[in-house]
Amino acid sequence: MLSCDFQYQTLDFQLNMQLKMQDQLLGIVGASGSGKSTFLKCLVGLLQPQQGVIEFQNQTLFDSKQHIHVPMHQRKIALIFQNALLFPHMNVQQNLLYAEKLVIENERKFNFEHIIDLLELKPLIQRKAHQLSGGEAQRVSIGRALLSSPNLLLLDEPLTGLDRRLKDQILPFLNTVKEQTQLPMIYVTHHVDEIEYLQGTMLRIEHGYIDYG
């Protein structure tokens, strides 16, 4: 599983993470600015900690002493942001197939048809990104992340900006993804009820430290 013991520091912020992720879904909550997104960015390889170690499924992704910093595209970790970032000039099908084609065939975990069914995307496949609602676009971005065949799925406030009705639509899809794929997931949110719904274990970060209180 995931094992972290690292520090990431800027001029005015320090993140100290020591954890072993045991369960399939780890939910992370904490005040704005506490370091939740910074943690995900260190895992995916967008940011490089100053010191420490990050290991995932027996692979060292980062080790300051051994000068190991596996580049993002080799980590097999997908990150879903608050705003679905789809290619605007492509339709939904093209957006999805683009992600799939980046993975060599015998390493693909899911196929296109399976993802279309799982996320009920069939009625949308010919639409361009700007012809989708926020919730539909987020479903496509979840599908695209899955087709990149990740070993770990990171979700950074994926429901923020969606109204209650859309949240209530997307959460069951995320639950289906969790149940059907068995993918390890880390889910950052301000809403504890989302983690409870997804039956995740919960971790709180305060001012860059894990709060065990």
Ligand SMILES: Nc1ncnc2c1ncn2[C@@H]1O[C@H](COP(=O)(O)OP(=O)(O)OP(=O)(O)O)[C@@H](O)[C@H]1O
């Ligand atoms: N691009 C950046 N440049 C400089 N400082 C940043 C940058 N992004 C975040 N920070 C700072 O790093 C610290 C941690 O921010 P981070 O985004 O990880 O918090 P967060 O817990 O995800 O907050 P939120 O819940 O508001 O998304 C904060 O002090 C923030 O101001």
